[in-house]
Amino acid sequence: MDARRKQNGNKVHVLNKASSYSNYRNLGKSQLGGVIFGCKTASIDECLNIQLFGLPGNHMAYVKNIEPGLPLFLFNYSTRRLHGIFEAASPGTLNINPYAWTADGSNRTRYPAQVQIRVRLHCQSVDEEQFKAIIHDNYYSSKHFWFELDHAQTDGLLSLLSSVVIAPSTFVPKLTKERRIPLTAQRRELENEGVDTAVTNVDFARFSSSNRSLDKLNVDSNRSFETSSEWRTEVESEKDLIYMKLKELALNRKRLDQSSSVDNNVVVDGENLEQEGLLQVTDDHSGIAHLKKKVEEFNTFKPEQSQKMEYLQQKLVEAEAAIKWLKERYMILESRSSSYVTTGHETARETFTELNFDINEFMYLIGGYDGTQSLSSLDCYSPSLDIVKSLQPMSSARSYAAVAKLNGEIYVFGGGNGSLCYNTVEAYNPAKNTWNSRPSLNRLMGSLAGATVNDKVFALGGGNGHESFSEVEMLDLDAGRWIPTQSMRHKRFALAAVEHNGAIYAAGGFDGKGYLKSVERLDPREHSWTKVASMTSPRSCHCLLVMNEKLYALGGYDGKEMVTSTEIYDPRVGSWTTGAAMNTKRGYAAAALLKKSLYIIGGVENTDNLADTIECYEEGQGWNLTNLKAVGHRCFASAVVF
Template sequence: MGAGRTQNFILKDNKFPEQNQAVSPKSNKAFNSSFRNLGKSQLGGVIFGCKTATIDECLNNQLFGLPGPHISYVKNIDLGLPLFLFNYSTRRLHGIFEAACPGKLNINPYGWTSDGSERTSYPAQVQIRLRLHCQSLHEEQFKPIIWDNYYNLKHFWFELDHAQTDRLISLLSSVVIAPTTSAPKLTKERKIPSTSQWRELKSEGFDTAVSNGDFAPSSSSNGSLDALDVDCNQSYETYSDRRTIEESEKDLIYMKLKEMALNRERFDPSLTVDNNVVIDGENLKQERLLEKQIISEEKPEIISVKSTDDPSGIAQLKKRMEEFDAFKTEQSRKMEYLQQKLLEAETEIQLLKDRCMVLESRSNPDVANGDKTASGNFTELNSDINEFMYLIGGYDGTQWLSALDSYSPSLDTVKSLKPMNSARSYASVARLNGEIYVFGGGNGSLWYDTVEAYHPDNNTWTSRPSLNRVKGSLAGATVNNKLFALGGGNGHESFSDVEMLDLDVGRWIPTQSMLHKRFALAAVEHNGAIYAVGGFDGKSYLKSVERFDPREHSWTRIASMNTQRGCHSLTVMNEKLYALGGYDGKEMVSSVEIFDPRIGSWMTGEPMSEQRGYAAAAVLKGSMYIIGGVVSGECGDNIIETIECYKEGQGWQSTNLKAIGRRCFASAIVL
């Protein structure tokens, strides 16, 4: 296991969301730290350490571990996150693995100890499973990919961002070891033993399974790996996503050729084969341990090669491998073609659905009267632009979206329009000259400085001048035909900056900054002034509110809210400002506060039915709608599918509107 150093980053205690957490800008190599402190949304993968003396236990028990201080980021490991194993003794990297449960402390409190009498020195642990069996890489092969992680000649940070992880997976995938013709063995779902149960199992030598079947027995004497699937306090489906090669013929050939090469090496180690088919002797044992995780008990017949064989067999072996590589290249080309055809088919299906809806609406009066189950192209039914809102980007629980949809709450219908040029969430939107401007934001791992404008008349997007720096979770508003971008942050610090887009000049111009740094704030224009409300200043969530008057060209503090909040929504209806939900530093809230500029104070409004933050909100035809969002610091199952509607004098009402589905980190706007 790798040795850890003292953590020197200054992290905030706020638990939600990771991208809201500002850290001290000391993240450079000169500042001696063994952690990068990537947030959960920024963490793309993790490298674990081992030595030749401990690698067998890591692989046999399917458990990786690091010293206790590393739990600061190991706890951010979620089910399915890519993992890698670095052997300090051989300086080689093994993979590709993935997390079979979230990272936590002391899954096996006695791991990597001689007799189980002492507590483990590596309690920051995660249960793993093999995602793709690849040949190991020497440090010189992967070092350029993670060069920024090296803080001295021999040690590097184990946390990988998404770009590094993708490049590392790509490199390992280029030396993948082909699967056999048999499907991998699957085991039933298991549970992690408690501390006392680990001690009991350890004293018994891990040879006896618990009678109720909850625990897996230890590795058998031959060192084979069981495909452990761990409950880890949440159920998941066992891993079975392995493809077989067409007709399985090429796999069989590959395994026979590989065995030939290994047998030949035993008789004459000086013989090697192109494409790294022969594995270094010092790593052969570990490579075979990995093979056992994906090879079933039924092995194909192996052709052995004697030392007296004709050396011309090497040339034949090279030729076979070249043919196999050509086959893999052709298969990849076919897959890319099929994926493209699938996208085209999905587009055609959507167009047909839209057309069917139009035809049904002409013959079905229920649709025209607002049938809640209708879906399709409502813009052909009603050309009044005040009948719908635009919903832009976000995250649906599966992917970051570049989508632009028009949505009619009265019909509960969605129309897909031309998507943005890139997936975008945590962005801000504003109207300018009849167009929709979307600026900043990111794709879950990368912040943007780009700006796009949508033309409703011709359904096209146009690139506009970029912001002066990358930022997300910012706010925007339009005053006097000028577009303003307020605050935001880049994942490390919060900004008070304000930029103004002047189309006559053709660029964003820095203007008067806000009085406070504000990340995940909300802002609106009302009666010629801009209101900036709440947010996160890098230390705490804010109650404060400030107003910008272009005539005075200055920000003025006004009455604060009663509740601190960030990642909330802000709307204007009937001359009043509504602050909806958000995060108060401890949890998402359902509370609503109302500001009347004529009175100059905030009053408590009727709360929403659900706690939610990072929701999209808009006012349409005298009704306020809040759409989706998240109920806690995690995405996935915590994304809210419901829509609530507010009318003055009637309060909040839950709706059965379902057309949008799961959506968070999106923006909504009405032209």
């Protein structure tokens, strides 16, 4: 075994003076393709939460060669499974956090060879038996292997893990700082791979369904839409996904071209064979019979090859369409990285003072997720002008949060960023364009609802990824804290709530077992929740608004799919009626009443797409699918109108 290892070129593993294996392979910086770090079940959460990997100090010999962008993997010794795909967010160095992975943070870490990390692509973990063959040269015993990987081994692990990618769940993944490769460098690399970078936009609809993992949201009828156990899900940015997909398609295209070339040669050889046979015709009957047999074989073979050629040509067309669509999508994302104000027809760098909206003409859009990352942004949006203007952002990116208005300010509370839930509260002052911290909630929660009654802000329901809540908290500014108040009758996660005539209505949601159509009302003077008429169908992640003294429940998820349906509740009658259906299925959308119209913006459309459309509803006229484009893709956001 030792002799075989010593003959493996750049895979040589150095023996130390005591004739036992060293802790590393001594790969140079140019030879180092990736690194595996170790952890145990007890420490894996800390590794991912603090986004830091570490090894004992003697591994610094090669950890120091790690540079930002280098692929990294995490091996759990307890389960013998490999996690990834990560990448370095900093150079490898000593003691980035000198107290990491210690019981109480008072002792120095045993793993000082450290590197900061971020997620490149979140995949299912793979068992040791699945990856062992890829890095078999690194094993120096049945259970131990070197962590340094050369480029071939790294590519093998990347391919293995990329085959089991986990799509973003309905709880937005914890997004870290993007790995940004300069566009010119990416173009150069893609051109080297054979990708035409001058392509134009082509419909992507014919692209093979096996490639639909890009931007796919997990809406599985056999799995809880909101309470997926994969709260720790982390994904790389959409731009990097597209970049990787382009490279994959380029390689597939090369293979198809080669296959096509081979098949063409076969046909040509067959034609040559036929011609060659004709030239050799003699009066020999056996020769003629042999020639006839060859011709018959060729005539049988040729249609089969023609069909195969047509199939290959179709695959090439599909690959070209995919490449063109991805290229255009990539360019759109690149253009979005600027801080422009976007309209349906133009782009301008206007400051807030230069854009004088009538306060009755715009709404505030708060936080959310744009398909690439969670947002800290606060935007001022005018549907009449189709203009978005960025205001002072929140202190942190925040999705699936709750909002309420109090004393001329917008309160945003709970929610989170990926697997990280918040209990923090921020308040926005429109007059000063500033955010200020407010007392925190008593627990971490996301997908909750908010409402204001009698100058009190209420936080209702929600969940933490493991359970749904029925609890309700009330903000008492005089006391400077949130006070637990009367809980709802049901646990409700991803519910919708609204204030109407001094009472709070809470509708739908997920109770941990099923999706609810029940509705309950809290009158603070009565200090208890009472049941009111249920909706006709269950809903979660829907919107609830008041217009003309009636409650409108819009869209959402019914346990099987996103829906277009609208239901209307008249408190005076005490019953729900079916309203006009929207044009697009959507949940986790933002909705607001502006003047006499209801607007619903973005959201999750289906298992493959985020919605980028806006619909407008006016009583008696139904829903109108507008051509407003300024907002673009946005879900898990909130909308508020003063």
